[in-house]
Amino acid sequence: MTRDVGYGIFAAVATCRSWTGIVSAEELEDAAKGLACIQNARVVKWYPCMDVCPFDQCWFQEYLRGPAKKNAAPLRANRLPSLGIVTTFRGAPNLESWVRYHLKVGIKAFYLYADSAADAEAARRLADTLGPEGAYMRIVEVDDALRQEWESLVGWSRYGPRLKEVGSAVMARQCLNAEHAMIVAGAALDMEQEGEGAEGPVCEWLLHCDADELVCMNVPEEGADDDGQGRSTRSLQDFLAEAELMGVAAIVLANHEVALEEGDDALRDIADPFLECTLFKVNDRINADLNVPTPADDGGKPGGGDESLFIQYSNGKSMARVGRGARPHGVHKWLLPGGSASGVMVADARELCLLHYPDCGYSSFVEKYKTLGNFGDEWFGQNQMPFRLRARDAAKAGPEALEGLYRKEVIVGDEARVRTLIDRGDCVRINKARHVLQHTIAVSTSNLPNACKERWRFEVELVPTNGDESDDDAQDDCEGKDVATIARDPPWCSAVFDELCCKSASEELVSLGDVKFVGWRTEPFFFGSVKMVVIVVVTGKSGSDSAAQALVSVCLSVSDKVQSASIIAQRQIPDKASDDAFDTCRRLFQTTADFMNLGILKASDVATFLEQGFLVLDNVFDAAVSANVARLAAASLAADKVCSERPENGSTSGSTTTPTTTTTELSQKQGLPWRWPEQTARGDCVCWIDNAFAEDIPATLFSFPPPVVGAQDAAVDDAKSACSSASLAADLKSVLSQLAALQLDLVQCAADGRLLGDREVQLAWYPANGAAYAKHCDALPDDGSKGASGLQRKVTAICYCNPSWTEASGGCLRITRQDRQGGGTVDVEPVAGRLVLFMSRCVQHEVRPSFADRYALTAWYW
Ligand SMILES: O=C(O)CCC(=O)C(=O)O
Ligand SMILES: [Fe+2]
Structure with a gap:
């Protein structure tokens, strides 16, 4: 039987000046006939649309512009949208x-x-x-x-x-x-x-x-x-x-x-x-x-x-x-x-x-x-x-x-x-x-993040067949209504979806792995009719191409209401729960690139870092220079009557992650903004170093002569005892600039813009009374569902500042190794000049009780 009226062209805008200038009734009909599922088309009714702006109905211009892009390549598998x-x-x-x-x-x-x-x-x-x-x-x-x-x-x-x-x-x-x-x-x-x-x-x-x-x-x-x-x-x-x-x-x-x-x-x-x-x-x-x-x-x-x-x-x-x-x-x-x-x-x-x-x-x-x-x-x-x-x-x-x-x-x-x-x-x-x-934020233009496990989300577009009775009803329903009202879900869609869900256990699909039809939606197809978009998630080992083919053929076979089916979107889904935090963190980085222009790290350091999640490097910082950071800290603490002793009741002045006073505000004050973080897990006293302060460290920070840190080390003591406020400030600045350079290295190693955040720097003092920091990660546990590139700390870098450290001083940084690295722990002594780098979200670590004053400058990269 030949039907006169194909899908949907029962409403065109006759009264609107702007509309008729764009497309004539003939053009409209031709465009419809050009679609595979339309046998014939004729404009049968024109109606004035008072409530709906004609402009809003031009959507099918898309179809007039040429063949739809249905067979375009899969949508950017493996890349986040920008x-x-x-x-x-x-x-x-x-x-x-x-x-x-x-x-x-x-x-x-x-x-x-x-x-x-x-x-x-x-x-x-x-x-x-x-x-x-x-x-x-x-x-x-x-x-x-x-x-x-x-x-x-x-x-x-x-x-x-x-x-x-x-x-x-x-x-x-x-x-x-x-x-x-x-x-x-x-x-x-x-x-x-x-x-x-x-x-x-x-x-x-x-x-x-x-x-x-x-x-x-x-x-x-x-x-x-x-x-x-x-x-x-x-x-x-x-x-x-x-x-x-x-x-x-x-x-x-x-x-x-x-x-x-x-x-x-x-x-x-x-x-x-x-x-x-x-x-x-x-x-x-x-x-x-x-x-x-x-x-x-x-x-x-x-x-x-x-x-x-x-x-x-x-x-x-x-x-x-x-x-x-x-x-x-x-x-x-x-x-x-x-x-x-x-x-x-x-x-x-x-x-x-x-x-x-x-x-x-x-x-x-x-x-x-x-x-x-x-x-x-x-x-x-x-x-x-x-x-x-x-x-x-x-x-x-x-x-x-x-x-x-x-x-x-x-x-x-x-x-x-x-x-x-x-x-x-x-x-x-x-x-x-x-x-x-x-803040220094660099944008990486490097390659794609590493591939994740085989989990794919497909969108399959199903175009309805002509001649379905229920659509006549739909047509009747639609007469005189505007597009937004009529483009609603017709009954054939839910029937088709139900059929598809049953098919997910069929032989064809089971061989792909776990196939789940998760939902569907409709999109306007032509006036009065809709096409259906089915969302499918496939978890398995088979390649996405074979999955796509199988899905299309199942969708085609499922009902005679479906005229054609094609994949319109395909995307690999990052793994969530099945991923451990270490994998998630590693996806922040490229693993295959040659790192040519690193300033502080070597390519082999990067490899070690990626393999074990952390890295310990000696003599990255000049030992005497980093020891002077400790002196500066000690001097400013000595001048700080509030902070030089931990408050009895444990009540303190702020939270750990938030600088309440910034160092910039210090020009009117004496000393650094030391505070005791409000946490029982830790015994250190900290202050945040912001960029503006680092640029211009006030000379009023401490009284002279600055106390000597690591008194056991006479050599360092002699060499630097005559130091000035200016020279201590210069030394702090130089360590800070190395931490900035280190960030640039990391940005280079990062996958596609995934380490483009800020940097925050903190100076910490663990008093010699056994101060410690219980086992923790520096960022929220992240199962990947919130995105591996989310805005939180990603990498921690610590510059230790203690010139003469002995075993008796305690205070080691105890790092828990990843299970796949054999587990267990590694103790790192906080000796001056040493850099420790680790992935903030997945490397658990603690500071062992410290029996000497212990200073460290920590940078977190976002
Ligand atoms: O100073 C250290 O070794 C580690 C400190 C630490 O874990 C932290 O401040 O989050
Ligand atoms: Fe930490």
Whole structure:
């Protein structure tokens, strides 16, 4: 029997000017006929769509562009997805800081649309100064050539006309550029997947945001006193990988808005807000509703935890998977094909959010509203944000009015008010950006992480057969409804899934290993019909190709409702529970590369380190120089009346991981910020050494003459007894710089960006009264589920500073060897000049009771 009407083309948009310009009824029919499962197609009904923007229905443009990419190579087995950013910018004063921050947090692609030739030039210069990392920047000037390309975009019908409207032109350019970038990024990804090597940067996700916004992963719990670094264990890449595994294709991020504090001078300029501003208005109004496409969402709305606090938009920004047909819908959202809201996730802002820094600094604020001039009340067909209108009017009224507005609405208040706002949860202190920008973080561009065990996740796309009765019902159901409503799960999908689950015990599949059909979802296929995507996990020894073939043939045979099946995604799953912590840690590193340019370690040291999880090297540091670090510590302790003795009741001044006073704050104080960590497991007294302090160690740290450490060693004593505060400081600095160089070595050895974190350094003193530290690991036990590259300590490096150590002094570092290395323990004496390096998350260690003063400088690399 020949059926007249094939799947789904029973609704096309007849009333919309923008729609008909893109595709005619004939084109629509031809496109449908080109699909394997459609015998014939005819447009049978046109209906006016008042509620649904026609733009949102253009999703099947994807099908018009040529054959679907169903047979593309497996999706990047073994590589974590990376994020790119598309931005349209003009005169962005902090572009360099913005790019550097994002490079440091692992952004691998920047699609920068320069709004003028001068902006393009500035970006190109920046790319040059970045060296190889400059290659991640793709700079496009908004010129006539680009304008012409805009005209071929789906969004042209919607945004093209807006280019002429004063109030909407910027947003229209941003949206067109974002769509353009998504297409370019999709092409790059395709090329890479087909093994052709992409010309520009490659990313699997694309975020649309501005040059005054930063992506912030790992925001700490509100009120957590952890220097804003957060302690979440997953990286952005891991976050994205998990999102992909859950079938997420777009992620909405809440934007916290910078809150300017009054400080000494409310009207001060702010040279680099990313570095200087750390207070943010909490945005807690982001919710899933944002993803329902309503044209009204185009404009920003003031809001946030305290409605009156936000001065700019509070409806977030979003990122979408590249190559999945997402297109910008305004600047805040990506729309998924068919306007589908399933597959959109709202990120928990405490883990992942956007930091927005508008209107920072008085003179730039004045300048901005002078440039904007007398803009209209409307913006993209809606009311402008109220604050912008007030600022426009104030600028018109004169400098006094503008200053008044800035003081009243941009500045949130003085110290007391800030405290109240934080207590109320309306504001939060986030030091993340400052921290990232200030610390040495290197991004590795090295190879893939090591292969993990054979566990694969497949997505098999099942295209329905034509002529199924139940679909006639579906069609009837669909008449007159919009796409978002009709693209729901039809009954055939659950029936097919049930059949497949039964098949998992079939001979064909059992030979692959353990095959589990874990779930399914639908995606719009054509108007009124859906295709089904089945998610399968295969655990076993067989290669993924044979698994893919077997899965496809089983899916095809399972039901006559399935016309065709193909693998659309395939990904190796990192092992979780079956992995021991040592394996997880080792995946941080490459094992096969030749390490050519190491500064401190030799290639053979790296091999030893990877084989046993730890490394002991003598004479890495000059013995006398490291002994002087101990003297400096002892001297500052002698000057510290509070810390030179452990408090009786054990109550102490802070937690172990958090510096409460930073060394930088010390210029007004005498001494280092020593404290007794609040833990019964340890008997040492510690202080954190931050970078700024290391650069400029104050001469007031201790009284002279500095006490002699390791008095038994007369030689060292004689040689250095005449040392000055300056020379001790120089010695500390030199050890610190070696610890920094060591980090660069480790970054080189790391797998694909997996050791790109910060460094923290601590000086520790174990008093001679038997102080010890019970057996522990330096980072949370990590089974791999939170990602091997999560943000926590990864490698520990210790420089021992004790010039004359004897067996009687005790205080050895006792390392527990890995089981596969034969188990047991190794004792390492903390002698001056010795380096110990170990994997923080899996190497258990303890400090044995110490009967001499014991000093060590420890660096943790993140
Ligand atoms: O000083 C040592 O040998 C080890 C100290 C330690 O384990 C720690 O501070 O976490
Ligand atoms: Fe430790």
